[in-house]
Amino acid sequence: MTTDQADHPYQSGLDAGVVRYQACDDCGAWQPLQRHACRACGGTRLGWRDAAGTATIHSVTEVARAPTDAFRALAPYTLVLATLDEGPRVMAHAEPGVAIGERVRAGFLRHGERTLLRFLRE
Amino acid sequence: MLNPAYLRGAGNTRFGRIEGSTPLTLMAAATDAALADAGLARADIDGVLCGYATTLPHLMLATRFCEYASLDPAYAHGVASGGATGGVMAMLARELVRAGRCRHVLVVAGENRLSGQSRDQSIQTLAQVGEPEMEVPNGASVPAYYALLASRYLFETGLRADDLSGFAVLMREHAAGHPDAHLREPMTPEAARAARPIASPLRLSDCCPISDGAVAVVISAEPGGGRPVRITGAGQAHRHQHLSTLDSVLATGAADAARRALGEAGSTVAEVDYLAIYDSFTITLAMLLEELGVAGRGESPGRLAAGDFGRHGALPLNTHGGLLAFGHSGVAGGLMHLAEAGRQLAGKAGARQLPPRRRALFHADGGVLSSHVSLVLEAQ
Numbered sequence: 001m002t003t004d005q006a007d008h009p010y011q012s013g014l015d016a017g018v019v020r021y022q023a024c025d026d027c028g029a030w031q032p033l034q035r036h037a038c039r040a041c042g043g044t045r046l047g048w049r050d051a052a053g054t055a056t057i058h059s060v061t062e063v064a065r066a067p068t069d070a071f072r073a074l075a076p077y078t079l080v081l082a083t084l085d086e087g088p089r090v091m092a093h094a095e096p097g098v099a100i101g102e103r104v105r106a107g108f109l110r111h112g113e114r115t116l117l118r119f120l121r122e
Numbered sequence: 123m124l125n126p127a128y129l130r131g132a133g134n135t136r137f138g139r140i141e142g143s144t145p146l147t148l149m150a151a152a153t154d155a156a157l158a159d160a161g162l163a164r165a166d167i168d169g170v171l172c173g174y175a176t177t178l179p180h181l182m183l184a185t186r187f188c189e190y191a192s193l194d195p196a197y198a199h200g201v202a203s204g205g206a207t208g209g210v211m212a213m214l215a216r217e218l219v220r221a222g223r224c225r226h227v228l229v230v231a232g233e234n235r236l237s238g239q240s241r242d243q244s245i246q247t248l249a250q251v252g253e254p255e256m257e258v259p260n261g262a263s264v265p266a267y268y269a270l271l272a273s274r275y276l277f278e279t280g281l282r283a284d285d286l287s288g289f290a291v292l293m294r295e296h297a298a299g300h301p302d303a304h305l306r307e308p309m310t311p312e313a314a315r316a317a318r319p320i321a322s323p324l325r326l327s328d329c330c331p332i333s334d335g336a337v338a339v340v341i342s343a344e345p346g347g348g349r350p351v352r353i354t355g356a357g358q359a360h361r362h363q364h365l366s367t368l369d370s371v372l373a374t375g376a377a378d379a380a381r382r383a384l385g386e387a388g389s390t391v392a393e394v395d396y397l398a399i400y401d402s403f404t405i406t407l408a409m410l411l412e413e414l415g416v417a418g419r420g421e422s423p424g425r426l427a428a429g430d431f432g433r434h435g436a437l438p439l440n441t442h443g444g445l446l447a448f449g450h451s452g453v454a455g456g457l458m459h460l461a462e463a464g465r466q467l468a469g470k471a472g473a474r475q476l477p478p479r480r481r482a483l484f485h486a487d488g489g490v491l492s493s494h495v496s497l498v499l500e501a502q
Contacts, residue, residue: 008255010255010256011255011259032366032367033253033256033364033366033367034253034255034256058274059270059271059273059274059277060270060273061266061269061270061272061273061321061322061323061324062319062321062322063261063262063263063266063269063320063321064318064319064320064321064322065263065265065320065321066261066263067242067245067246067249067261067262067263067266068242068246068261070261071261074261077261079260079261079262079266079269079270079321080270081270081274081365081366088366089366089367090256090366091252091253091256091257091260091262091270091365091366092260093260100273100274100277114259116259116260117260
């Protein structure tokens with residue numbers, strides 16, 4: 001599967017040092033990941049907004065076995081699901097040792113051709 | 123007026139490394155065994171539902187397989203719902219029989235997932251179950267997704283990582299009793315806990331193997347030999363695909379599917395005496411057992427330790443060894459739980475036969491506890 005990452009609002013946001021999330025232009029509800037229709041009102045006018053970058057850790061794992069050569073170089077690395085203050089949950093890297101419930105803020109890590117979101121303790 | 127639908131026969135290859143196998147040869151072998159068990163000829167099959175094979179991506183694998191196996195159905199196509207595909211195919215086969223569209227539906231899946239591609243290829247293929255722009259680029263993989271689920275579930279329920287190991291040990295015990303199982307060597311709790319970390323809190327022992335193998339079942343308007351086994355209830359749920367969209371690890375959709383199936387069957391979990399529950403990882407099994415109401419939150423290891431899920435317990439679970447030990451070759455992995463449940467209820471489980479079972483609950487999921495299917499089977 002190939003997609004021009006520069007065209008994707010989330011990825012281009014990370015490249016610019018901002019976490020973006022989708023929200024409904026009609027009712028304002030935040031959307032998880034990327035939707036065609038609003039999960040709350042069913043409307044199809046959805047836009048991308050800039051998040052503040054602050055979040056709470058929802059779950060955390062230390063990955064020992066990486067799926068590709070590119071990530072083997074980083075192993076072990078910490079992956080999290082973090083709930084943005086605005087509502088949606090995002091998957092990202094994080095500082096080792098973060099715990100569920102901890103407050104974090106977005107950092108940005110250049111890895112090969114991409115920018116990864118990497119949360120740091122507040 | 124709806125016809126009854128019976129799980130009339132089942133067949134499987136062994137699971138493990140089967141050099142030179144292909145999805146077609148594996149599925150054909152399982153089909154031969156299922157037809158023999160069902161007492162049917164090739165020409166009796168008027169419906170075919172076929173699972174996907176990651177080592178043989180094909181626009182129309184069901185029709186391709188029918189040509190290879192010399193089947194000539196009036197209804198056939200592939201089905202794709204991740205790990206839930208086996209149960210979903212059985213549910214659809216039941217509807218076809220109930221509606222009178224088909225009399226004998228072959229449900230088949232098989233893949234040379236172990237010998238047909240490298241381990242890295244398997245892992246990378248499966249990692250694509252994550253969201254391509256917002257999850258996969260983080261270098262996650264299926265075990266990492268399940269590790270994130272486990273991290274949260276342990277936090278919310280008080281379960282500990284070591285509690286999960288017992289499920290892997292039990293599945294090995296059950297696989298030791300099945301000659302076709304991939305991993306038949308016993309594993310001690312100590313060995314399980316000492317296994318290599320994959321993604322915390324999951325260790326290698328918490329993960330199912332990658333296997334070659336195939337399974338076929340026949341769903342019919344008429345029962346065959348042995349006690350008739352009828353599918354009396356079925357239900358699905360699809361509340362999310364990706365981990366980032368799952369609102370709560372306590373409500374994945376499993377309970378919704380089971381409620382629909384048990385409701386249709388006019389039954390409750392308390393009346394079930396055999397369990398066929400998807401166990402891609404130990405955490406999958408614990409989460410499903412608890413969300414389905416077999417055990418309270420955080421209490422499935424307690425029931426396990428009390429012997430409830432063993433061969434002599436109140437709720438024997440995956441007596442073939444599950445995905446964790448019998449093996450996982452893709453869609454066929456989950457379909458094997460259904461074959462084993464059917465065999466136990468029909469009295470056809472041979473050396474593994476339990477005292478007569480009356481009612482089985484089957485549950486499978488695909489993705490990251492994303493697609494769900496539940497079936498209720500009853501011995502008549």
